[in-house]
Amino acid sequence: MPSAKTLFEKVWDAHVVAEPTGRSPLIYIDLHLVHEVTSPQAFEGLRVAGRRLRQPGRTVATVDHNIPTEPRGTPITDPIAALQIATLQKNCAEFGVRLFDMDSPDQGIVHVIGPELGLTQPGSTIVCGDSHTSTHGAFGALAFGIGTSEVEHVLATQCLPQRKPKTMKIEVDGGLPEGVTAKDLALAVIGRIGTDGATGYVIEYAGEAVRALSMESRMTLCNMSIEAGARAAMVAPDEITFAYMKGRRFAPQGTDWDQAVVYWRTLASDAGGRYDKTLTIDAASLAPFVTWGTNPGMVVQITGRVPDLNGAPTETDRRATEQALQYMGLQGGTRIEEIPIDRVFIGSCTNSRIEDLRAAARVAKGYRVNPKVRAMVVPGSQTIKRAAEQEGLDRIFREAGFEWRESGCSMCLGMNPDILQPGERCASTSNRNFEGRQGRGGRTHLVSPMMAAAAAIAGHFTDIRKWKFQ
């Protein structure tokens, strides 16, 4: 009798190519996403070894990390960034890789365009030289970030030797309250288990609250799982998944689609599937969250206060808290709602999709950005930018005083000219509040798109649940 399997086990088992004795299993990779920052040394490695791509058709590239978000056509003033982009163009041409370049109508953040183009499919294996590859797990794919040596490995062999990870089920019961989003759920999970709480595990999100999430919200949730250390995160595909995918450019068409859906329906975890760890969260107990420190696990509810040193359970925690407070320029005990901000960033592979922009625009509508705040909106892709402009979201943002920019990773990691100045404090919809992440000396607080928009207008963090929408 076949034993019960989890979603992860089904996808894993379907991709084992070989199990050499004494070595890690060899896993087949269905889709490899490539960008300008983590690939040049990999292509160079192929060149040196005289190797070609095993499956150029399973490799797709775009530029996102270091491109400016000024109007397209503005020359790239940073010569090193320009060389890195030119290098990707050259490598894609030489090795036969499809590239969605700067001027492509499909350009965008790699984890935004994969799903958008229908490249991201349930039951597949997806890798990219970027830790936020976990995003694609929202479709029931096994998707994880890799380093440049592994990028080279996949380019050459379409496979990766992988130790089998452990599994963790996170069951989110009930429904998320009004004003509480997938971002808040993600921050709540990281706050609960810590930034290494899922190291070595693939998370499967399940439960009523997860089933009710849109695909874009599921992507936000899976995206942030790497911030808990997870190898990957997955959500079983369902009708919401299929409705999102149908008709997308690289999604199956016609009878292929019908066959695919039949298979995809078999992927959900069987009753009795076993996990190495389980965690249950009551969605109704959640509130909007704001990070106060220098990693995503340093997080409190909007109604809370910055922790003080007395609350730290160990000496190590106390020192980490002290270092974080010092870097962030905060006093323990300060109410979160009293913290003033200088900058707002709405964007990144976490929160730059059309639903994110709609949510932020709904908050901004009829208001003006606080005169002390500079706020920018960076859509995740050109497709999203066009859609938002068609709906008039850009007008709402512009009239409120937000900058409306071109697509890319932008101020999530500040590799392009969009950075914080030392000491500037930013409400950001991105995924990392590490020291210097958005610019040396910059202070990042992670929030949802609605919370970011509200902070832009109020000039400080404010509880979106009390917002007067206009």
Place this chain on the structure above:
Amino acid sequence: MKPFRVHKGLVAPLDRVNVDTDQIIPKQFLKRIERTGFGEFLFYDWRSTPDGKPDPAFVLNQPRYAGSSVLVVGKNFGCGSSREHAVWAIADYGFRAVIGSSFADIYANNSTKNGLLNVQLHEEEVAELLRRAEKYDGYQLTVDLEQCNVQDDRGFLARFQMDEFVRHCLLEGLDDIGLTLQHQAEIAAYETTHATPWSKPV
């Protein structure tokens, strides 16, 4: 890849937890297209003051740790971004081994591809090594991958475990792409038997 068998070297203590790869190598240095030359930018924002001068307070700038080749760190080292540049920077700076109580997944994978050994010890053992590296000038450790142990000449001895295949690759300095290519026939067979009509190459 340079094989790792036994290494003895000066120890530098980096007594911080959750050191992310953004700290190990800040983003402004990720635009280079080479694998080399990252060492001078290792921990750049911690090592240098805002005007680019060395910050004397940072551990690696202290003369007593100059030339160190074993780094002892707090838990969850290497979390965050997948950038292999972090490993390139650590190795290029001159470190051969990093000792800590836990390491982030992607960082750990990247290390093994570059001959950098991450040794996982118990938290109390790491705390003791941090203490000794601060207390004793010129404190050295021998990291032995053949015997899977770490020892000093003051009586500290700790054994560690690691994945046997990873250990084998490090000991031999193996290129694992070459190993995977030995399975070309199985890869080709997989591609034939697992072809799904809907999952077509682009």
